[in-house]
């Protein structure tokens with residue numbers, strides 16, 4: 001029995017890459033007699049379009065996918081705040097007032113999410129007005145000791161949250177970052193198998209550390225390969241990948257499309273990435 005989820009952010013329409021990811025999560029839950037959840041990651045008030053949740057549901061139904069529950073992150077902000085308060089009270093968070101440009105200028109390394117934050121505000125008393133709050137990863141790891149996590153495809157991993165710099169857990173403009181909200185939600189929803197694209201592999205190091213700090217259950221993960229274009233770049237609507245919505249409204253057969261994706265038969269020029 002596995003509980004899986006598909007967790008799109010409502011800042012744009014879904015494309016074929018999302019369809020593939022949703023099918024992976026849906027089919028694993030169905031094969032294993034589990035549950036498949038839909039979570040709208042609408043924490044990003046400014047960029048989220050409220051009506052897009054309806055579009056996502058229509059897209060998934062068109063593909064022939066049925067979900068057991070829908071959750072919206074915007075209805076769970078209090079739980080994110082409570083968790084951040086606990087970490088703050090434990091002395092594990094610090095305020096950071098750096099702008100993106102300052103971080104880019106100060107960074108000494110680049111990671112999967114861009115310039116690695118070099119810890120500029122750690123240990124400084126810079127005040128908390130208009131600050132993001134970062135997790136002091138070194139301090140946190142000293143508390144937890146070494147951690148591992150398991151990916152169904154890549155095997156057992158040693159958690160290395162230290163590689164990407166201290167992550168933001170509370171944003172300047174939202175009560176949680178993706179890392180904090182997704183980790184708390186997966187626990188609250190009883191997700192046992194987190195499926196998502198390989199582009200989020202590195203994020204799991206941070207999520208594993210948060211689970212340990214907050215006493216949350218530890219799921220398994222499955223980071224699936226991404227659909228890519230001939231140049232190896234992942235699909236993106238801004239690079240011309242068609243929106244599922246447009247295919248649906250044009251009268252295409254969603255169930256047939258889902259079958260093709262399951263069989264790894266992709267439209268011309270699209271393939272499964274190898275990294």
Ligand code: GLU
Pocket residue numbers: 006007008009041182195196200
């Ligand atoms: N909301 C994220 C996205 O759309 C996915 C998060 C996850 O699956 O953990 O990329």
